[in-house]
Amino acid sequence: MATNATWYTNGKGKNVKVLVCKDYETLSKRAAGILAAVVNGNTNPILGLATGSSPVGTYKELIKMNEEGTLDFSKVRTYNLDEYYPLEPTNDQSYHYFMNYNLFDHVNIDKNNVHVPDGNAADIEKAGTDYEAMLDEIGGVDIQLLGIGNNGHIGFNEPTDTFIGPTHVVELTESTIQANARFFEKIEDVPTKAISMGIGSIMKAKKILLVANGAGKADAIAKTLEGPITPFVPASILQLHQDVTIIIDEAAAANLKEYKPEA
Ligand code: GLP
Secondary structure (H helix, E strand, C coil), X not given: CCCCEEEEECCCCCCEEEEEECCHHHHHHHHHHHHHHHHHHCCCCEEEECCCCCCHHHHHHHHHHHHHCCCCCXXXXXXXXXXXXXXXXXXXCCHHHHHHHHCHHHCCCCHHHEECCCCCCCCHHHHHHHHHHHHHHHCCCCEEEECCCCCCCECCECCCCCCCCCXXXXXXXXXXXXXXHHHCXXXXXXXXXXXXXXXXXXXXXXXXXXXXXXXXXXXHHHHHHHCCCCCXXXXXXXXXXXXXXXXXXXXXXXXCCCCEECC
């Protein structure tokens, strides 16, 4: 058995699997392996993809597999979680640009098969409704990759008093604006709004794969896995999904109390 990754369990059911990895490289390789299995196991694979720094290593591994000829993107369709609003897809701070830079420009994907919510739409509410209609039409993605915000957000579903179902326009919280400011020249440049898949859109995925690393995520991960299901920790809803894999490093696992290494 590999010693650099250990499955954890809370002994209460198998719908949420937790893999704790020694380092970010292992985490990225394991996450990429799961995504690759979905691509290789479906004739017309549909991936739900995420931005943020957490999945960058996973994308690097997918690119490597594509280069080595073990992973073919020619039939892959993708749907991204979210986008800043207002921002043009060519803006280098946009999530569309991020995806091109970190994945799409390096693999044999047909860009017509790539979907990112339109952060530049004249009618942003309609852009949300149209995106949700597309997700309904495909019947949910085969696997949704997620990161997690320090405050437990997924996509841009921020902590609030209700779970919002469909793709919608979001006001970003101060903590998210601050956390994401590192990607911008100055904090005033961070958009204060976004368009994001909702909790319902995310839960439509057949499988969910969440990756997180670093001590800054430890609290959010513990609340997600072991806390009450509440819209104040949006990721906690994942406890109700039938097929979730959470891949984290030891620092992000540090606050877990109920989840222990499998015997
Ligand atoms: C952003 C994205 C999320 C992402 C989160 C965490 O707010 N909208 O999808 O999960 O950041 O990002 P990081 O992985 O950089 O910590």
